[in-house]
Amino acid sequence: MSIQQIVLVSRPKGMPDADTFRIDDASLPELQAGDVRIEPTYFSVDPYMRGRMNDAKSYIPPFQVGQPLTGGAVGKVLESKADGFAVGNLVTGNLPWATQAVVAANGLKKIDASLAPASYYLGILGMPGLTAYFGLLDIGNPQPGETVVVSGAAGAVGIIVGQIAKIKGCRVVGIAGSDDKVALLKEEFGFDEVVNYKTATNLTEAIADACPNGVDVYFDNVGGEVSDAVINNINFHARIPLCGQIALYNTTEVPMGPRIQPMLLTRSVLMKGFIVGNYQARFGEGVKQLAAWVNEGKLRYTETTLKGFDKLPEAMLGLFSGQNTGKMIVEV
Ligand code: NDP
Numbered sequence: 001m002s003i004q005q006i007v008l009v010s011r012p013k014g015m016p017d018a019d020t021f022r023i024d025d026a027s028l029p030e031l032q033a034g035d036v037r038i039e040p041t042y043f044s045v046d047p048y049m050r051g052r053m054n055d056a057k058s059y060i061p062p063f064q065v066g067q068p069l070t071g072g073a074v075g076k077v078l079e080s081k082a083d084g085f086a087v088g089n090l091v092t093g094n095l096p097w098a099t100q101a102v103v104a105a106n107g108l109k110k111i112d113a114s115l116a117p118a119s120y121y122l123g124i125l126g127m128p129g130l131t132a133y134f135g136l137l138d139i140g141n142p143q144p145g146e147t148v149v150v151s152g153a154a155g156a157v158g159i160i161v162g163q164i165a166k167i168k169g170c171r172v173v174g175i176a177g178s179d180d181k182v183a184l185l186k187e188e189f190g191f192d193e194v195v196n197y198k199t200a201t202n203l204t205e206a207i208a209d210a211c212p213n214g215v216d217v218y219f220d221n222v223g224g225e226v227s228d229a230v231i232n233n234i235n236f237h238a239r240i241p242l243c244g245q246i247a248l249y250n251t252t253e254v255p256m257g258p259r260i261q262p263m264l265l266t267r268s269v270l271m272k273g274f275i276v277g278n279y280q281a282r283f284g285e286g287v288k289q290l291a292a293w294v295n296e297g298k299l300r301y302t303e304t305t306l307k308g309f310d311k312l313p314e315a316m317l318g319l320f321s322g323q324n325t326g327k328m329i330v331e332v
Contacts, residue, residue, distance in 0.1 A: 001028045005068040005098035006312055012053055015250040015320065020053070021069075021313040028102050036105045037079035040095055043330040044072035044122035045316040046156075050249045059275050068096040069312075072127060074111065074118045075101075085110070092121045097312055099332070116294065123156055123327035124294060124301040125287055127276055131243060132160035132219075133286045134279040137168075139241035139272045140217040144169030147211050149230050151197075152221030154181035156327040157243060159189060160290075161219045163299050166190050170217070173210045175226055177322040184325060189300060203229035214238075222247045224255070231260055240271040250320060302326035 002025055009022045031037060049071055052063045063069050073095040077085055082105030085091070093108035095101050111121045123129060135157075142148050148165035152158040153174025162185065165172045174185045174194040185191040193210040200206035207215070207229055214235035220227050224247030234240070248254070264271055279286065293299035304324040306315045308331075315323075315330045 001100070002026070003028055003099045003101075004309065005096060006309075007068050008053060008063045008065050010065060011055055012250075014252050016050070016053060016317060018313055018317075023310060026068075026098070028100060031079060031081045031102055034082050034104055034106065035080075035102050036077050036082050036085050036091075036108070037100060037102050038075035038091065038095065038108075039078050039100050040073045040075040040098075040332055041090075042074040042119045042122060043095075043097065043312055043315075043332065044126070045312065045319060045328050045330065046071065046127070047244060047246045047249060047319050049316065050320075059277070068098055070094050070096045072122050074121055080105070082106075090118055092126065099309055115291065119303060119305075119327070119329050119331070120294075120301065122329060123303060124160060124299065125290055128156035128327060129160055129290045130279065130283055130286045131276040132157045132164060133290060134276065134282065135241040135243050135274055136161050136164055136217070136219055138279070139270075139274060140165075140219060140239050142168045142170045142217050145171070146216035147171045147173065147213055147235075148217040148219065149173045149175065149207065149211065149215045149233075150219040150221065151175040151226050151230065152244065152246065153185055153191065153194060154178075154325050155221065156324070158219070158221050159185070159302065159326050160299065161221075162191050163189060164293075165217070167293065167298055171211075171213075173207070173215075175207075175222075175230070181322075181325060184302075188302075197226050197229075204232040207233050217241075219243060220245075224248060224257075228258055228260075231258075231263060234263065234267060234269055236267045236269075238267065238269045240269060242271055242273040246320070303329050305329045305331050307331050 077089040091108040148170045150161040154176040162172045174191045182194040185194045218240045221244045223245030
């Protein structure tokens with residue numbers, strides 16, 4: 001059977017572009033015992049996938065040149081030789097960027113689209129939701145009345161971090177890259193203040209104005225100069241969950257920043273990096289709580305959806321220019 005797949009043409013230096021990707025025709029192998037044939041309906045594109053385009057050792061192996069990229073997806077089972085998986089089941093897992101795929105079923109999880117829209121399993125009930133939940137609660141440990149700042153605030157993770165911090169009784173300040181995002185976060189998602197990092201003339205002062213009592217928890221999704229400005233306002237005994245550094249993912253040389261260790265030391269600040277997979281043993285707890293908050297109306301979500309398999313590269317590149325509000329999804 002003939003399918004289409006999107007392959008990595010070459011390893012980008014700096015910002016990837018449309019030429020980084022190519023659509024190829026390919027054929028599917030026969031199913032072996034334990035396999036299913038899947039048609040993806042929703043693909044997730046995520047900033048970490050940029051790191052996989054480099055030939056670098058990390059917590060996850062690099063993509064291979066000439067091979068399809070892979071990422072989180074929801075799909076429908078079209079054929080099954082795996083126990084427990086029937087034609088028509090909806091599943092989520094890591095799938096190749098292909099119009100259909102034959103994969104081992106043991107890496108897939110069945111989902112129930114009657115409980116939440118299927119794409120939510122790639123967002124609020126999936127990896128980004130769990131990242132927000134464990135990073136904020138386990139490392140940030142927000143206390144009622146404290147000030148929580150989150151960068152990348154209008155993105156898949158940040159929009160959840162801010163709302164969980166509100167549930168925990170905190171004052172929540174977001175940092176985002178457009179006035180539309182600022183308005184949305186304040187009006188629809190309950191953020192107390194939001195700073196536009198692209199238009200603020202002095203970001204350190206803008207954050208100080210938005211955080212009159214300083215910053216107790218900084219959930220860092222972006223790194224770079226935004227984080228430098230937040231850390232200039234950091235309180236004694238603050239906690240910094242280090243989640244993402246998207247401002248640096250396309251740099252060709254590591255920029256020299258301020259040396260922050262003296263500040264962290266003298267203010268007794270905890271800064272801790274984490275990968276959501278560290279919490280795998282507790283994913284059940286996280287999904288249960290996130291789903292409960294969604295059902296109670298305490299946690300809301302939004303997505304930016306591009307339609308069409310061929311939109312995958314555009315969606316991926318859009319993450320780096322702020323094209324998404326909430327989770328970036330490609331619907332096939
Ligand atoms: P987003 O949905 O937030 O998409 C990226 C957003 O980042 C864009 O919309 C844009 O918003 C902002 N952005 C892009 N470039 C820059 C820049 N140079 N400086 C500042 N902001 C920028 O992505 P996610 O919510 O999925 O991920 C957020 C971060 O968390 C990423 O860094 C990601 O790598 C990381 N992550 C880490 C995980 C972990 O296990 N540690 C798991 C999941 C995500 P704007 O318009 O505001 O600029």
